[in-house]
Amino acid sequence: MGRVWNIEGTSLNGIRTRVEFSLSKTLIFILHNDGKHIPILIQPENACAFNHTILIKGAGRVKTVEHLFSALYGLNIFNIRIDLFGNEVPFFDGSSREFVRLLFDYPITNDFEQISLDKEILVQDKNSYLLYEPARGKLTIDMVLEHPFIGKQEFAIEINRENYIHEIAPARTFVFTDLSDPRLKELPPYGFGITAERVYSFEPLRFPDEAVRHKILDLLGELYLLRKKLVGRIRAYNTSHLLNLKFIREILRNWRG
Numbered sequence: 563m564g565r566v567w568n569i570e571g572t573s574l575n576g577i578r579t580r581v582e583f584s585l586s587k588t589l590i591f592i593l594h595n596d597g598k599h600i601p602i603l604i605q606p607e608n609a610c611a612f613n614h615t616i617l618i619k620g621a622g623r624v625k626t627v628e629h630l631f632s633a634l635y636g637l638n639i640f641n642i643r644i645d646l647f648g649n650e651v652p653f654f655d656g657s658s659r660e661f662v663r664l665l666f667d668y669p670i671t672n673d674f675e676q677i678s679l680d681k682e683i684l685v686q687d688k689n690s691y692l693l694y695e696p697a698r699g700k701l702t703i704d705m706v707l708e709h710p711f712i713g714k715q716e717f718a719i720e721i722n723r724e725n726y727i728h729e730i731a732p733a734r735t736f737v738f739t740d741l742s743d744p745r746l747k748e749l750p751p752y753g754f755g756i757t758a759e760r761v762y763s764f765e766p767l768r769f770p771d772e773a774v775r776h777k778i779l780d781l782l783g784e785l786y787l788l789r790k791k792l793v794g795r796i797r798a799y800n801t802s803h804l805l806n807l808k809f810i811r812e813i814l815r816n817w818r819g
């Protein structure tokens with residue numbers, strides 16, 4: 563039997579869950595729940611936005627996959643077996659850092675397939691948008707997050723393993739909220755809350771612009787549903803899980819031709 567990477571933690575809903583990773587020649591995801599072993603097909607058609615997270619649905623349902631998938635994308639891991647015990651991925655601190663620490667030495671290959679388009683793809687909803695532009699050899703993301711509570715945050719980065727580990731993976735989830743939010747009275751050990759007055763966090767912010775960096779983290783988690791590396795440039799403004807999913811479906815539709 564080959565090596566197995568194990569990690570256990572608490573889900574967003576307070577349930578203890580465990581994930582095992584092992585070597586594979588393809589991407590395999592197995593859900594172990596209520597005595598059943600259910601293969602989960604990872605593709606954009608099976609994903610939906612659910613309570614500000616991503617849900618993979620089918621014969622079984624897996625919740626909050628985006629931070630795990632983001633880590634796999636950032637680490638260039640596209641051939642791996644994932645066994646999830648429980649129907650939610652551990653949430654940890656609301657970033658991808660724990661998954662990166664665990665899988666840092668997972669063997670990777672550079673023979674994964676890439677997606678590259680020769681035309682622009684625009685997906686938008688009111689003032690929010692994602693724009694794909696053709697480019698050669700790499701993926702760069704220019705993300706803007708604008709809100710009255712924080713003003714305007716912008717972060718541009720070339721997506722490679724080193725940049726992801728240091729600049730994106732530690733960025734935690736967040737919420738714009740107000741003083742009526744009960745979480746502000748007893749801060750959870752994940753993410754941070756932003757009100758008109760201040761930032762509420764269990765620990766100091768990891769970056770001054772941590773919120774916009776987490777937007778990139780989430781987008782990479784959705785891009786992992788393509789099961790391939792995307793090559794090009796993405797310009798994005800005030801994105802959401804729902805808009806990200808629409809974007810990757812358009813990328814896939816145009817790539818398939």
